[in-house]
Amino acid sequence: MNPVEALQAEFGDAIQAVEEFRGEITVTVDGARIVDVCQYCRDTEGLQYNFLSDVTGIDYLPQEPRFGVAYHLYSMYQNRSLRLKVLLPGDEPAVSTVTGVYPAANWFEREIFDLFGVTFTNHPDMRRILMPADWDGHPLRKDYPLGYETVQFSFNFDEVDKFKPYAKE
Amino acid sequence: MGLTSKLGELGIVTVKLEDTVNWARTRAMWPMLFGLACCAIEMMSTQASVYDVSRFGMELMRPSPRQSDLMIVAGRVTRKMAPVLRQLYDQMPDPKWVLSMGDCASCGGVFNNYAIVQGVDEIVPVDVYIAGCPPRPEQLIHGIMTLHERVKQERLEDWV
Amino acid sequence: MTDIQETTIWEGDIQQLKGLVSERALAGETMVLNMGPQHPSTHGVLRLMLELDGETIISCVPDVGYLHTGIEKNMESKRYEQSIVMTDRMDYLSPMNNNLVYCLAIEKIAGLDVPERAQVIRVMLAELTRINSHLVWLATHALDIGAMSVFLYCFRERERLLDIFEIVSGQRMMSTYFRPGGIWRDLPAEFFPAVRSFLEDFPRRIEDYERLLTENPIWLDRTQGIGFLSADDAIKLGCSGPVLRGSGVNWDIRKAIPYSGYEQYDFDVPLGVHGDVYDRYLIRMEELRQSLRIIEQALARLPEGPFRSNNRKYVPPPRSELGQSMEAVIHHFKLWTEGFSLPESEVYVRIESPRGELGCFLRSDGGNKPARVHFRTPSFVHLSALPAMAKGYLIADLVGIIGTIDIVLGDCDR
Ligand code: SF4
Numbered sequence: 005m006n007p008v009e010a011l012q013a014e015f016g017d018a019i020q021a022v023e024e025f026r027g028e029i030t031v032t033v034d035g036a037r038i039v040d041v042c043q044y045c046r047d048t049e050g051l052q053y054n055f056l057s058d059v060t061g062i063d064y065l066p067q068e069p070r071f072g073v074a075y076h077l078y079s080m081y082q083n084r085s086l087r088l089k090v091l092l093p094g095d096e097p098a099v100s101t102v103t104g105v106y107p108a109a110n111w112f113e114r115e116i117f118d119l120f121g122v123t124f125t126n127h128p129d130m131r132r133i134l135m136p137a138d139w140d141g142h143p144l145r146k147d148y149p150l151g152y153e154t155v156q157f158s159f160n161f162d163e164v165d166k167f168k169p170y171a172k173e
Numbered sequence: 174m175g176l177t178s179k180l181g182e183l184g185i186v187t188v189k190l191e192d193t194v195n196w197a198r199t200r201a202m203w204p205m206l207f208g209l210a211c212c213a214i215e216m217m218s219t220q221a222s223v224y225d226v227s228r229f230g231m232e233l234m235r236p237s238p239r240q241s242d243l244m245i246v247a248g249r250v251t252r253k254m255a256p257v258l259r260q261l262y263d264q265m266p267d268p269k270w271v272l273s274m275g276d277c278a279s280c281g282g283v284f285n286n287y288a289i290v291q292g293v294d295e296i297v298p299v300d301v302y303i304a305g306c307p308p309r310p311e312q313l314i315h316g317i318m319t320l321h322e323r324v325k326q327e328r329l330e331d332w333v
Numbered sequence: 334m335t336d337i338q339e340t341t342i343w344e345g346d347i348q349q350l351k352g353l354v355s356e357r358a359l360a361g362e363t364m365v366l367n368m369g370p371q372h373p374s375t376h377g378v379l380r381l382m383l384e385l386d387g388e389t390i391i392s393c394v395p396d397v398g399y400l401h402t403g404i405e406k407n408m409e410s411k412r413y414e415q416s417i418v419m420t421d422r423m424d425y426l427s428p429m430n431n432n433l434v435y436c437l438a439i440e441k442i443a444g445l446d447v448p449e450r451a452q453v454i455r456v457m458l459a460e461l462t463r464i465n466s467h468l469v470w471l472a473t474h475a476l477d478i479g480a481m482s483v484f485l486y487c488f489r490e491r492e493r494l495l496d497i498f499e500i501v502s503g504q505r506m507m508s509t510y511f512r513p514g515g516i517w518r519d520l521p522a523e524f525f526p527a528v529r530s531f532l533e534d535f536p537r538r539i540e541d542y543e544r545l546l547t548e549n550p551i552w553l554d555r556t557q558g559i560g561f562l563s564a565d566d567a568i569k570l571g572c573s574g575p576v577l578r579g580s581g582v583n584w585d586i587r588k589a590i591p592y593s594g595y596e597q598y599d600f601d602v603p604l605g606v607h608g609d610v611y612d613r614y615l616i617r618m619e620e621l622r623q624s625l626r627i628i629e630q631a632l633a634r635l636p637e638g639p640f641r642s643n644n645r646k647y648v649p650p651p652r653s654e655l656g657q658s659m660e661a662v663i664h665h666f667k668l669w670t671e672g673f674s675l676p677e678s679e680v681y682v683r684i685e686s687p688r689g690e691l692g693c694f695l696r697s698d699g700g701n702k703p704a705r706v707h708f709r710t711p712s713f714v715h716l717s718a719l720p721a722m723a724k725g726y727l728i729a730d731l732v733g734i735i736g737t738i739d740i741v742l743g744d745c746d747r
Contacts, residue, residue: 108571151287
């Protein structure tokens, strides 16, 4: 069964775009229907995308919709993969969690919440995962600075040294 | 180490108290088993068969800070790990030394970004820095020997 | 002296764990124990919250991120070639595999060819890395369970592998040897005798390890029947690699979606039956042997020819050409100052790392720096499956269960 045709037949307008690049199919899905689409992909005979490889966030700044969440599905029965993508607005991005369909998504979604600030509604445990709980901001957003510190060389040693914190006993 | 001996019939050796204490300290330094990242793997090789750091009195790695007197910061220290590291340092009994192993621990290394503490000397006072990413076991051993030299120069009143 | 109380990290307010531990813990009937981040058997800086009833684990809440290095963000500020060094430092037990997945992603977007010789060398080194990684796994896993001598033996053999890596790349661990379009330089002549003598010795060493462990009653007692994971659960939780195969699912990316010419090699994929810690141990031991087989075949069929692609849009010309050709100088200058640009696109590449599926999602926006790199790392996924594996077992078994999933915290937190 061709996954794109099957999805288009089943979901119609909710399939917003289909792209193919070097044999990888990307299907952009309406955020409101992502759980249904995942459920369909997993349970339909002929598709059987039973393995969720990866979920990742993308920041498309300055485009709008700004955020993307990409789901990489893989079917062990058919030996092929599919990328589903959801586009989300720049302020208060939120999408429903797919942990109900793929339990593996749990930590990936927490990671995206932590690093991009995309909220997953109905997620069982929406806390920060990588950064400390009291961290400000979401580091992987494009407008978040890298946090670069000036490197201390011999020519600017004293200059930088003034600002460098040192621990004392 | 200023060892003067008067080998009379009794075979008495006289030596300064300071030197003896320092000598004893260098011969039985117990490092804390505290691996953070890639450098910790090289630290493990240093203890394992080929390099065998127990030749230098480091037979034991203590996982508990209460029993150790040398902290080898082996790896990158993140902002999340920093308070833990400081707490471990505070729990170590005096006298204690810190060896910063690898570029990351010494200065942030290749990771000049939001997540990594740019040098562990922002958190704990460091005695010896070892360069390298990761430093070879020989380099770590050299760092330990350098620390030994340093310990031998120490005055007793520094620690009281 | 500093007051220790001042720097307490977690105040021990049990209510913070609401929803993560059972109701009984909130009422104080069961004990909540903190394990890590500084603990000898958590393989780095993993922190676990364990809810215990006596010695039985009722629930287990992992807390990761103590080694979050910001690699993905940092790579966005470096050119494609510059950021290869970062990938080594992710999963530091198998740096070559990390290089490989990143290079494969770049090559996929660029449509870059890789010469046959480079492919074979890549396979050979990736398999050597797999052996290297499994040796550290075996050493630490056995050490955690209490077998000290295995640790010493494994590290002895590992030193020989590190010497081989040093011969090819000049560095023991962080080799950064693979480049888009091939490898950094050709194999030096010393490489071949070193690998041959390793191939000769190593089968005997595997037997040594197996004699020490496989039928050792203590080892059997401590590994059999714990950390059970059914095939269904393993797939649902996203497990891959030896953890998945330990539950009997035959899925090896080297066979299913071959890359770098793995389809031309003859090797078996060992499968487990029970899905417990012991089965995964057996699988990894067998994988050591299969890796040796692959290396032998690769050595035998190593073709002559270029070791790096000739596509000058992406690959700088060799030093020898610089004196003769103006064009080469221009390419050299351009590639080392500005780097190459990739067309705007997104790809996802997966390979079989020693731990499982290692994926790289790469998005380029047409510039000379990646717009987004994401690594799907096996340790991260396997750690999220740890609560399911650890539930109901004794706290002493937990050490074995952590060991069996072979986590590398650098791989997990990136
Ligand atoms: S210095 Fe290098 S090897 Fe050591 S922790 Fe940092 S990145 Fe890893």
